[in-house]
Amino acid sequence: MPTSNRMITLLVGDTIALLIFAAIGRNSHGAAIGPAAFAQVFTTALPFLVGWLISAPLFGAYSPSTTANPLIMLRHTSIAWVAALLLGAVIRATMIGRFSPFSFYVVTFIVALFILCGWRALFAVWEERGSLGRR
Structure with a gap:
């Protein structure tokens, strides 16, 4: 896949993954999640999307060499998500005027990482298969 298409696909997919995470979280607390609540x-x-969009490029989560291999993709995604979570926590605390309980960040880390890694692993497998066909 050309680099620009790959980057756009990853950015859109990551954004959707984090929106899904937010919708799941809101739903688990009884908050609205439908189209009207977008x-x-x-x-x-x-906050976590901004944290991700800053951290992911810094930790190689968008690099073609990283995204073409599922295991390397998962490692870089995990490392970048740690940084994104920390940055997102600070941004969120600034937005709401306080930090949330520690359990919120533990759940956020695990659930969002699962969603990000799941979608990105599928992308990496797709990317890897495409590169095998070009050889």
Whole structure:
């Protein structure tokens, strides 16, 4: 896949993954999640999305050499998510005026990482198969 298409696909997929995470979290707390609540879901995801979009490139999560191999992709995604979570926690605390309980960040780390790694692993397998066909 050409680099620009690959990057756009990853950015869109990561954004959707983090929006899904936010919708799941809101739903688990009884908050609205349907199309009418998209702005609230987006606002919920925003601190972690910003954290991800800053951290992921810094830790190689968008690098073609990283994204072409599922195991390397998962390692870089995990490392980048740690940084993104920390940055997102600070952004979120600034937005709401306080830090959330530690359990919130543990659940956020695990669930969002699972969603990100799941989608990105599928992408890496697809990318790897495509590169095998070009050899």
